[in-house]
Structure formats: structure tokens, C-alpha cells
Amino acid sequence: MARVEDQAALAAEPGDLAHERAKGLDAVFRLGAGVFSILVLLIAWELFARSGKVTPFMLPPFSAVVARIYADAVGGDLWINLGLTLYRAMTGFCIATVGGIALGAAMSRIRWVHWFFDPIISVGFPMPKIAFLPVIMLWLGLYDVSKISIVVFDAIFPVVTATLGGIAGVEKELLWSARNMGANERQLMWQIVLPAALPQILTGLQVALPISLIVAIVAEMAMGGYGLGGAMMSASRFADSRGVFAGIVEIAIVGYVLIKAMALIRRRLLAWHQETAEHN
Numbered sequence: 001m002a003r004v005e006d007q008a009a010l011a012a013e014p015g016d017l018a019h020e021r022a023k024g025l026d027a028v029f030r031l032g033a034g035v036f037s038i039l040v041l042l043i044a045w046e047l048f049a050r051s052g053k054v055t056p057f058m059l060p061p062f063s064a065v066v067a068r069i070y071a072d073a074v075g076g077d078l079w080i081n082l083g084l085t086l087y088r089a090m091t092g093f094c095i096a097t098v099g100g101i102a103l104g105a106a107m108s109r110i111r112w113v114h115w116f117f118d119p120i121i122s123v124g125f126p127m128p129k130i131a132f133l134p135v136i137m138l139w140l141g142l143y144d145v146s147k148i149s150i151v152v153f154d155a156i157f158p159v160v161t162a163t164l165g166g167i168a169g170v171e172k173e174l175l176w177s178a179r180n181m182g183a184n185e186r187q188l189m190w191q192i193v194l195p196a197a198l199p200q201i202l203t204g205l206q207v208a209l210p211i212s213l214i215v216a217i218v219a220e221m222a223m224g225g226y227g228l229g230g231a232m233m234s235a236s237r238f239a240d241s242r243g244v245f246a247g248i249v250e251i252a253i254v255g256y257v258l259i260k261a262m263a264l265i266r267r268r269l270l271a272w273h274q275e276t277a278e279h280n
Helices: 002-049 061-077 077-109 111-124 129-141 144-168 173-181 184-225 228-239 241-269 274-279
Strands: none
Touching: 002 061, 002 228, 002 241, 061 077, 061 241, 077 144, 077 184, 077 228, 077 241, 111 144, 129 144, 129 173, 144 184, 184 228, 184 241, 228 241
């Protein structure tokens, strides 16, 4: 019997090895495809900028933009602006995360809270919240409080709706089983409902994170001061084309890193979930 089991294990090894190799090749291909497309875009940018069809003011070469980013990094301006933008975006995102999950959970469990906030969420979700920026500037001034407030106001809506949808999708059998085993409402929420709704909540956070960065930069552009958005507007006022394009590249890199970091956090938090097993 042991020999049969050993032979079966040996026969399974080549299949597992082939599966691992296929997964490795697929990962390399996806990474290579992503890098290749970005390289093609950057090379096309450089060649077109140097072709003479446009002036350096309209489109500076990518190499010149990289040189400007390097100069800003050495001078320290890049780190000051980057730090302030990330501080505003991430502070607003964290407040929206806590507030959105708490409000979504309350709306799902307390009838009068749902009755009061559901029309507000329904009306506010599809409208451009950035339209309230002038009002917030009038009320709170041009400092960090107003910039963070508009980030929270814009980012909280996808978190609330994702939390509501995730909790509504929890299987009733799980709730009945937990109640039959003596779980109280607090245990039900923390040990059953929120973990079961976590995949959809994280989807809402993945939507809210880039919104936070975008709104923070738009607020900086409108209000001025330090930050990536403020630096871009300052460069634009002084007809500094390289500075404007340097800001675009910096924002693109920051957004890409944040999205990838959020995807990694999602995989870590959902290590137990079926979607992570499917990706592995």
C-alpha cells in the first residue's frame, strides 16, 4: 500500500512542477507586458518631443523631465511636496475608511440610521463632490483642514456603499447559525458580518484610495501652497513646462505605487478567501 502511495506521489510531482512553471511564466509575461507598454510610451514621448513637430515648451523631452525631477529631489522640494500631498490624501482616506465603514455598518443594522442617511448617500454618490470645494474654502479657509475635509467628503461615499453591499450579501445561514450558537449582536458584527463583507469593503477602499489622491491634488491646485498639485500650478503660472510635466510623472508614479500597495494589502487580508486561492 505504501509503495502505491509513493508511486502516486511521484506521478503527481511532474504535474505540480509544470503547474508552478506555468504560473511563473504567466507572472513574468504579465510583468513584461506592463513594462513593455510603458517603455514604448516613454520612447514615443522622447522621439516625438525631439522630432521638431512640437516646441519644448509644448512637450519637453522625457529625459528633460527626468532631469527636472532629479533636480527637485536633490534640492528637497520634491520630498516636501510629496510628503504634504500624501499626508493630506492618506489622512483623508483613513478618516473616510473608519467613518464609511462605521456608517455603512450602522445603516445596515439600525433602521432609523438607514432611513436618514440612505437618501443622502443616494443623491450624493453620483454627484461630483469636488463642486463643494469653494464652499469648504469659504468655511474652513485654505489650509490643510479644508484640503483633508474635501478628501474625506469625496472618498467616504464608495466606502459606505461598499460596506452596505458587503453586509447585505452576507449569507443568512451564517447569521442563523451564529445566533443559534449563542452569539450576541456585537459578536455577530465583529466575528461574522464584517469578515464576510471584507472583500467588498476592500473593493470600496480600492476605489476610495485613488479618489483621495486625485481630490487632494485638485484641492492643492485650487488653494495653492506646497504639495504636488500646488507645485504644478506654480510651474504653470511661470510657464515652466518641465515643472508641469514633472508633476504629471510624479503623480502617476505615486498613484501606481498606492494602487499596488492596496492590492498587496488586499491579498494579505484575504489570505483565507477563495479569490486569493484562485490567484495563487
